[in-house]
Amino acid sequence: MQEKTAKFILTKWQGREKAQSEELVVSEYPLTIFFNQQELVTLLCTPENLKALALGFIKTEGLIKSIEEIASLSVDTAKGIVEIKTKESNFIEEKLYSKRLIPTGCGSCGKGGLFFNIIDSIKCKPVKNESFLVVDKVYTFMKKILAASEIFRLTGGLHTAALCNQDEVLVVCEDIARHNAMDKVIGESLLRGIKLKDKIILVSGRVSSEMLLKTAKLEIPIIISKSAPTHLAVELAKELNLTLIGFVRGERMNVYAHDWRIK
Amino acid sequence: MQEKTAKFILTKWQGREKAQSEELVVSEYPLTIFFNQQELVTLLCTPENLKALALGFIKTEGLIKSIEEIASLSVDTAKGIVEIKTKESNFIEEKLYSKRLIPTGCGSCGKGGLFFNIIDSIKCKPVKNESFLVVDKVYTFMKKILAASEIFRLTGGLHTAALCNQDEVLVVCEDIARHNAMDKVIGESLLRGIKLKDKIILVSGRVSSEMLLKTAKLEIPIIISKSAPTHLAVELAKELNLTLIGFVRGERMNVYAHDWRIK
Numbered sequence: 001m002q003e004k005t006a007k008f009i010l011t012k013w014q015g016r017e018k019a020q021s022e023e024l025v026v027s028e029y030p031l032t033i034f035f036n037q038q039e040l041v042t043l044l045c046t047p048e049n050l051k052a053l054a055l056g057f058i059k060t061e062g063l064i065k066s067i068e069e070i071a072s073l074s075v076d077t078a079k080g081i082v083e084i085k086t087k088e089s090n091f092i093e094e095k096l097y098s099k100r101l102i103p104t105g106c107g108s109c110g111k112g113g114l115f116f117n118i119i120d121s122i123k124c125k126p127v128k129n130e131s132f133l134v135v136d137k138v139y140t141f142m143k144k145i146l147a148a149s150e151i152f153r154l155t156g157g158l159h160t161a162a163l164c165n166q167d168e169v170l171v172v173c174e175d176i177a178r179h180n181a182m183d184k185v186i187g188e189s190l191l192r193g194i195k196l197k198d199k200i201i202l203v204s205g206r207v208s209s210e211m212l213l214k215t216a217k218l219e220i221p222i223i224i225s226k227s228a229p230t231h232l233a234v235e236l237a238k239e240l241n242l243t244l245i246g247f248v249r250g251e252r253m254n255v256y257a258h259d260w261r262i263k
Numbered sequence: 264m265q266e267k268t269a270k271f272i273l274t275k276w277q278g279r280e281k282a283q284s285e286e287l288v289v290s291e292y293p294l295t296i297f298f299n300q301q302e303l304v305t306l307l308c309t310p311e312n313l314k315a316l317a318l319g320f321i322k323t324e325g326l327i328k329s330i331e332e333i334a335s336l337s338v339d340t341a342k343g344i345v346e347i348k349t350k351e352s353n354f355i356e357e358k359l360y361s362k363r364l365i366p367t368g369c370g371s372c373g374k375g376g377l378f379f380n381i382i383d384s385i386k387c388k389p390v391k392n393e394s395f396l397v398v399d400k401v402y403t404f405m406k407k408i409l410a411a412s413e414i415f416r417l418t419g420g421l422h423t424a425a426l427c428n429q430d431e432v433l434v435v436c437e438d439i440a441r442h443n444a445m446d447k448v449i450g451e452s453l454l455r456g457i458k459l460k461d462k463i464i465l466v467s468g469r470v471s472s473e474m475l476l477k478t479a480k481l482e483i484p485i486i487i488s489k490s491a492p493t494h495l496a497v498e499l500a501k502e503l504n505l506t507l508i509g510f511v512r513g514e515r516m517n518v519y520a521h522d523w524r525i526k
Binding site for chain 2: 046062185188
């Protein structure tokens with residue numbers, strides 16, 4: 001079982017100066033729920049209250065009406081599995097529940113039980129790319145993409161994502177969902193005939209393992225966020241040779257992995 | 264096709280005073296993607312760049328490698344559908360993609376094309392509950408649940424959810440995902456034998472249609488958020504007789520639907 005947070009050594013930049021620092025990063029833990037021996041869903045979650053999470057999930061999805069219907073509920077924290085059995089074993093029709101979060105897995109980076117049961121059929125190799133980015137560009141890119149939508153993003157909860165090259169911002173899109181904003185940027189780039197491979201992704205929201213894997217699969221070497229990464233995103237970035245930057249605020253930022261791409 | 268925002272008349276509270284006000288709320292739009300005539304996913308999104316969103320989704324999910332593989336891509340904004348056909352029609356195995364967001368639908372509240380193709384098999388009736396809440400409690404509950412985790416939530420992106428009765432906070436849980444935090448609270452309440460029906464849900468994050476429907480299905484009459492609701496959440500709350508409160512900041516808040524429950 002993991003802690004709620006994990007410690008990482010990262011590089012803190014302030015203007016053009018940098019220093020090593022130890023910081024806490026929020027944990028991200030894949031939990032697979034089996035319901036009457038059927039695999040129901042894999043949730044990416046904070047590793048606490050797992051029993052409550054599984055129970056709340058099947059309740060809000062309408063699979064049980066009351067707790068009296070439960071015959072057994074066991075949590076295997078090492079494997080990241082919850083098994084629930086009901087007294088009357090009802091079969092679930094696929095359409096009755098939402099597969100809320102099934103990240104596409106990463107064959108090359110299984111670590112113990114962490115990626116247990118996550119689909120690993122999609123290839124995900126370390127990013128081979130030596131390109132770099134001048135530190136000032138990180139600050140100016142972030143400032144630029146946030147400026148246009150600042151008020152509405154703060155009040156309405158919109159997320160912004162952008163594609164940049166080493167010199168300028170090429171595409172900016174917004175959406176209520178982090179993943180959608182990123183997919184819109186990818187789609188718009190394809191429509192405009194912009195190659196993704198050597199570019200940079202900027203996002204306003206949190207970087208979870210899913211966002212990181214998307215970036216790696218597109219062979220984009222740098223992802224920059226205004227917000228925090230999860231510990232799983234940091235671990236994946238380290239392994240996949242991807243530069244991961246978080247907390248870009250004014251002329252400050254944290255580089256969580258592969259700082260060598262920042263000059 | 265909807266706008267990126269929708270206008271609503273809401274009740275603005277400041278301390279114990281209230282006034283009517285017109286405000287913008289961010290739109291939430293269900294978009295269903297068909298890939299070679301197979302239904303792939305329903306995304307809840309901001310209604311712009313829909314072509315880019317669909318294209319980006321199938322690219323990042325690994326269903327196409329390049330845009331040259333696409334034979335046709337058409338968007339029907341009235342129905343909320345994108346149809347994509349590839350030159351070589353490859354069959355998708357279910358496991359290859361993530362069903363990212365398929366909200367459980369609401370049979371009683373279909374509005375034109377809005378809920379097109381969303382599963383409506385789960386019953387969702389208006390909440391029959393006359394219980395109320397004293398306005399000061401909204402401010403104190405929110406202050407209390409946020410106090411404990413304030414710093415970490417801001418820096419690490421953790422979401423908080425809680426269950427309250429008319430007098431006090433009963434259960435508080437945290438998670439990196441909004442939905443998980445809410446499910447944990449529901450599950451923990453079940454484990455402790457707390458009835459959900461007449462209670463109040465508090466959340467730190469945005470209230471989307473999914474969160475609203477969860478609340479309605481549990482027959483919880485009041486949902487309170489520190490953040491914004493989407494327009495779909497507001498419309499559903501109005502129809503389902505649910506009190507929806509957003510932007511609780513200090514002694515200010517917005518009541519988007521059924522203000523009569525607040526005294």
